[in-house]
Amino acid sequence: MKKIKVRDYNLKRDIQRLAKEFGTIKDKEINEYEGLLFSMEANLLKLHKKDEKLNSRRALEGISIALLKVNSYINDIEYDFDMVSNNENIILSEAIRMSFDPYIDYGIKEIVERKYDLKSLDDRKKYFEDPIKCMLKVKESIERNLVAFGKDGYFYFLDKQMIDLLDIDNTMLFAIKEYKKGGNSYIEGEIKEGYTTSKTIDLVRENSDNKNVKEIISMLPEKMYIISYEIQSKEYTKKKLLENSKIQYLEMDKEDLEMCEEGLEYLILKVGYSELGTFEISDNILKFEAIDIEIIEIVKKIIKEALSFTAKYIGEKTISPEKEMKKEITEDFLNTHQGEEMKSPLEICEGFTTKKEKKEYVESLEIMSVLVKNRGLEILDFDYIRKRVGLKKRVKGIIRDGVEELLIKKMAERFLGEDIVSLIFIWRDFEEKVKGIKGWDKSWAAALENLTNQWYYYGEKCDIEEIAKAYGVATSTVRKKYNEIRTELNIKTYSS
Known part of the structure; x- marks a missing residue:
């Protein structure tokens, strides 16, 4: 990441580059952006009315800092504002960003991510295009009114325009453009006092719904x-x-x-x-x-x-609050007693006599995290689990090959996750013993599913033909592969 110490000359230079890249709002286009422009200027005016030190000059500095902050999101730059920042312009910069910035407010982030993938540079540029244009327009207005009316010129002008439209309270306004057929509109709202990271974390602790926990974790700051x-x-x-x-x-x-x-x-x-x-x-x-x-x-x-x-x-x-939260949840999981024996995962690992047993136990949990949603396993930090139980980081993928992928794809809706995990480990044992395995992935996957059907055999004949048909292979092939696995691993079934 490129690091830049901000001074007046590169502050102006980078803002000019943003204007050149994204363009500016023409007077005839103002109505298209009125929702976001109103939110930005309302936030600035609210703070100015509460503290006169937050004057028009500080607002100009603040919006310049906000522009560079957004530039850092889309150009992989880390700015050091120490040379140009003060208490007042940073506060006003935050107020501007409160009107649109998903990285400063979790509620905004949740709305933005319905349409944009913020991990994608292209999507970030698309989303921040409007805020950049609006900030450039507000900057132009501040500069014009500073010249005309002095250090409080902009807020003098703004107060006259907005006096009947605005409540001077402790909420900040935001506006996010929503694209619709027949014209665009804005999702508008307020950020109320006290909407903070710490309260979000408390909500995670209180909420037992894993789906909600995942959503809240995703809203934590990076x-x-x-x-x-x-x-x-x-x-x-x-x-x-x-x-x-x-x-x-x-x-x-x-x-x-x-x-x-x-x-x-x-x-x-x-x-x-x-x-x-x-x-x-x-x-x-x-x-x-x-x-x-x-x-x-x-x-x-x-x-x-x-x-x-x-x-x-x-x-x-x-x-990373997200990582810290996952680590905290994972530690709770490791120490929670569960199952018939009421043992915690840590106690289970301590009971193993070999590293292989421990490794397979952790891997089984991780495979289950892929197989079974909303049980909570997908929230866990498995690298942290490995470290806690004395294992090295996983090198291979969770799902290692086409056979395992097929087992999950074909069986996930019809079998318990535990059964599929058992099959995956049978397959891995088979791969270790038999070198140079030949044949289609679907043939081996069908044979493994047939093995599971044999486990559940209670006097009724298992339909190997149906399995073969589901995987698109010949019945004789399934039977042959099935027998190879059974023989090599000496597996007993109910029908044997």
């Missing part, structure tokens, strides 16, 4: 940035931080408090509608976490000014 300091006094640190009007106690209900580690206290960096990050304070360590690297840089300055020589910087790390 990255979380954490900075740490060594401190001399928890009380002094807390007192000095709370002198900043934008830092306050984090409100928690009884359940939240019960989940917190004893001795820790939490503060939050909050600007109007938006909770920008959380402070965690212990007796000798101060941590701050946020999903935006620019907020981290601002907080570094706040800590330096507030705590001067009493806080010693330890370091910074980046985590």
Whole structure:
């Protein structure tokens, strides 16, 4: 990833490149973009009305930062805004992005991903084209009104235009274009105060519906940035931080408090509608976490000014909330007692005498995660499981060859997942013993299914002809392959 330290000259240069690549909105096209333009300008005006330091000059800087932030999404660039950022322009930049940015709000992300694959560069460019054009239009308006009316010229103009249309409250507006026959419209909504990562994580813990858990995990931010300091006094640190009007106690209900580690206290960096990050304070360590690297840089300055020589910087790390959540869920799974013997997966692994048994047990769980949806296995982090039970990372794919693929494709709707897993391991044992196996995948898969039918034989004849027909092979071929597997592995069936 390319890293760029932003200064005035490259800020202007990269914005000009965006304008050249995506174009700008002509006056006659304004109506096509009115939903998003209104949301952007409403968010800026709401914050300005609450804090006059958030003036038109800061808004111009903020929208420039927001443009480069979007440019980072579509051009694999990491910008360092330290030279051009301040508290005010970062806040206004966030307000602009709240109107459209799926990486800053989970509700927006959920809506956007109904139409766009945000992992695809082409889709990201398609989605961000309108926000880029709208931000360029707002930037043009700010510049024009600054010249005409001075440092608060833009907001003076905006206030006159929107005074009867807007409630000055702690919600931010968003608008996402929806393409329909006969014309486009916008999905519009509000981002209410307190819609934060921590509450999303709490919802995962409380929700037993695996489908919902998966949806919530998918909405977690890709990255979380954490900075740490060594401190001399928890009380002094807390007192000095709370002198900043934008830092306050984090409100928690009884359940939240019960989940917190004893001795820790939490503060939050909050600007109007938006909770920008959380402070965690212990007796000798101060941590701050946020999903935006620019907020981290601002907080570094706040800590330096507030705590001067009493806080010693330890370091910074980046985590993936999605991975951390999966790891937490996986650890719970590993320690949960289940089955007739009421043993946890960790206890089951401890009971194995060979690594092969342990490896096959973990692989069986992973195959089941592909076979059986909404049981919760697909949420698990299997690399973490392997590490916990002392196994190396998986090198081969979960499903290794065409025979295994066919077994899953043909049998998934008619057989228990456990039966298909058993067949897959029989096939793997057979492959280990017999070198240079010849024949079509479908012949071997049909033979294996016939083996399973023999397991369930209770006096009624199994219809090998039907199996052969389903796989498109001759009955004699199925019988031949079936006998080869049985003989080589010495498998007994009910009919033998």
